[in-house]
Amino acid sequence: xxxxxxxxxxxxxxxxxxxxxxxxxxxxxxxxxxxxxxxxxxxxxxxxxxxxxxxxxxxxxxxxxxxxxxxxxxxxxxxxxxxxxxxxxxxxxxxxxxxxxxxxxxxxxxxxxxxxxxxxxxxxxxxxxxxxxxxxxxxxxxxxxxxxxxxxxxxxxxxxxxxxxxxxxxxxxxxxxxxxxxxxxxxxxxxxxxxxxxxxxxxxxxxxxxxxxxxxxxxxxxxxxxxxxxxxxxxxxxxxxxxxxxxxxxxxxxxxxxxxxxxxxxxxxxxxxxxxxxxxxxxxxxxxxxxxxxxxxxxxxxxxxxxxxxxxxxxxxxxxxxxxxxxxxxxxxxxxxxxxxxxxxxxxxxxxxxxxxxxxxxxxxxxxxxxxxxxxxxxxxxxxxxxxxxxxxxxxxxxxxxxxxxx
Amino acid sequence: xxxxxxxxxxxxxxxxxxxxxxxxxxxxxxxxxxxxxxxxxxxxxxxxxxxxxxxxxxxxxxxxxxxxxxxxxxxxxxxxxxxxxxxxxxxxxxxxxxxxxxxxxxxxxxxxxxxxxxxxxxxxxxxxxxxxxxxxxxxxxxxxxxx
Numbered sequence: 001x002x003x004x005x006x007x008x009x010x011x012x013x014x015x016x017x018x019x020x021x022x023x024x025x026x027x028x029x030x031x032x033x034x035x036x037x038x039x040x041x042x043x044x045x046x047x048x049x050x051x052x053x054x055x056x057x058x059x060x061x062x063x064x065x066x067x068x069x070x071x072x073x074x075x076x077x078x079x080x081x082x083x084x085x086x087x088x089x090x091x092x093x094x095x096x097x098x099x100x101x102x103x104x105x106x107x108x109x110x111x112x113x114x115x116x117x118x119x120x121x122x123x124x125x126x127x128x129x130x131x132x133x134x135x136x137x138x139x140x141x142x143x144x145x146x147x148x149x150x151x152x153x154x155x156x157x158x159x160x161x162x163x164x165x166x167x168x169x170x171x172x173x174x175x176x177x178x179x180x181x182x183x184x185x186x187x188x189x190x191x192x193x194x195x196x197x198x199x200x201x202x203x204x205x206x207x208x209x210x211x212x213x214x215x216x217x218x219x220x221x222x223x224x225x226x227x228x229x230x231x232x233x234x235x236x237x238x239x240x241x242x243x244x245x246x247x248x249x250x251x252x253x254x255x256x257x258x259x260x261x262x263x264x265x266x267x268x269x270x271x272x273x274x275x276x277x278x279x280x281x282x283x284x285x286x287x288x289x290x291x292x293x294x295x296x297x298x299x300x301x302x303x304x305x306x307x308x309x310x311x312x313x314x315x316x317x318x319x320x321x322x323x324x325x326x327x328x329x330x331x332x333x334x335x336x337x338x339x340x341x342x343x344x345x346x347x348x349x350x351x352x353x354x355x356x357x358x359x360x361x362x363x364x365x366x367x368x369x370x371x372x373x374x375x376x377x378x379x380x381x382x383x384x385x386x387x388x389x390x391x392x393x394x395x396x397x398x399x400x401x402x403x404x405x406x407x
Numbered sequence: 408x409x410x411x412x413x414x415x416x417x418x419x420x421x422x423x424x425x426x427x428x429x430x431x432x433x434x435x436x437x438x439x440x441x442x443x444x445x446x447x448x449x450x451x452x453x454x455x456x457x458x459x460x461x462x463x464x465x466x467x468x469x470x471x472x473x474x475x476x477x478x479x480x481x482x483x484x485x486x487x488x489x490x491x492x493x494x495x496x497x498x499x500x501x502x503x504x505x506x507x508x509x510x511x512x513x514x515x516x517x518x519x520x521x522x523x524x525x526x527x528x529x530x531x532x533x534x535x536x537x538x539x540x541x542x543x544x545x546x547x548x549x550x551x552x553x554x
Contacts, residue, residue, distance in 0.1 A: 019412065341472065341473035341474060342473070343448060343450075343472075343473035343474075343475070343476075343533070343536060344417075344473050344474050344475075346532075347413075347416065347530060347532070347533060348413060350532075351412040351413055358448065359447060359448040359449055360448070360449040364449070367449065373449045373450070373451065373471045373472075374448060374449040374450070402413055402417070403474075
């Protein structure tokens with residue numbers, strides 16, 4: 001068991017009043033809060049060792065390089081990659097997925113080929129594929145959803161064909177909380193000769209990740225959703241695939257030899273890290289990983305699963321509230337109230353110091369599937385408590401009461 | 408239970424327009440139709456304007472959205488009906504000033520119900536909800552000018 005009160009003490013931002021009420025932060029699926037350790041690590045980096053990496057002969061340069069590459073090793077261990085050559089630092093999940101679509105997709109797709117995604121994807125796992133199929137003449141196909149917002153393997157088998165070259169699926173839905181069977185989907189992709197890409201933005205912060213066990217070919221995630229700084233993320237790729245891919249950005253850092261008319265690239269992973277890398281961000285992410293490991297990913301997942309279940313129970317006691325997605329889910333609860341528009345829900349909750357997300361959650365095709373224009377979402381992390389859920393549910397009752405008086 | 412903070416935003420007039428929207432519906436063929444959405448939240452509106460001799464003779468809207476965006480569309484169609492196009496655009500500028508919490512011209516226009524939306528300026532996250540229908544009108548006249 002983890003001690004949530006002790007954990008909360010380590011997040012300075014949580015101890016403040018918003019609109020005169022103690023902050024209840026239920027928007028961690030958008031971005032998580034940061035513990036003191038991470039904030040201090042970034043500050044210490046700038047105060048004590050800031051220098052550019054991989055070039056300085058001087059001492060600070062060595063310290064900075066050690067810190068940056070040390071963070072890479074922490075990421076490797078965290079996601080169970082076999083080598084740091086397979087761990088590329090990026091700006092975030094969006095950049096990582098764009099790298100796969102551009103560097104792998106453009107080189108390996110042609111007319112008649114298919115890219116397969118699902119109807120629940122975040123925009124960042126839709127648009128890069130839309131763009132690459134337009135450029136290559138390939139086709140984009142969607143695996144349909146079950147009524148409860150899950151994916152049936154039968155539908156995967158029916159959608160993925162011998163023409164499919166890429167299958168790209170989110171591991172956890174940022175709207176429905178669905179946990180997708182990535183390992184099984186990857187097996188189907190491989191049987192058909194396709195590569196498996198995983199959007200791990202909503203899973204990596206909340207559960208154990210083992211890219212070798214999943215047997216995915218690419219895996220993308222962001223640091224800021226897992227207690228790390230904004231502006232740092234990771235693309236994992238199998239070495240064999242990365243070796244055959246062209247770099248995504250060209251310039252400093254990523255070169256081996258530069259001539260007047262031709263150049264060659266550095267080894268993995270650096271050939272994909274053009275320009276001065278996100279050194280402080282990587283250091284912060286490495287510290288976030290230490291922090292999460294100390295608590296234990298299994299404990300975190302168990303805690304959030306419990307909170308989601310508790311929230312769904314409590315919400316179901318309010319008349320006219322619909323909850324989207326399956327029973328078994330990650331710490332995300334998306335809902336609507338029949339009388340109150342989600343923006344109005346979010347504003348009423350905000351006046352109570354409660355932060356939730358309202359809108360389409362960067363998943364417009366999924367909103368269309370749900371036949372709603374917008375929804376409200378409460379998402380939980382390791383620092384949330386049952387009391388947070390109670391405050392949130394009381395706030396929602398207040399919104400219903402306020403708007404109920406109108407109608 | 409106290410609703411003090413909320414009453415500042417959700418004034419009774421606003422809730423009345425939300426509950427009983429004026430000018431909700433569609434005009435006949437030939438009206439100027441403008442689609443506008445708020446990409447950050449999913450609100451959508453189609454504004455329909457009938458312009459005769461430089462004057463807005465009728466205005467209607469259809470759409471989906473929150474209380475603020477729908478009430479604002481209702482008020483907006485009500486207030487521009489009968490105005491010359493340039494007057495309507497001026498009113499849109501005044502409304503924009505009001506939303507930004509700036510001083511605004513109260514002398515030359517009867518702002519009527521619109522003034523109830525003043526409280527929105529204190530809720531920055533909701534300003535775009537209130538301005539959606541006004542932006543639609545501006546876009547419509549701009550495109551018409553360029554055509």
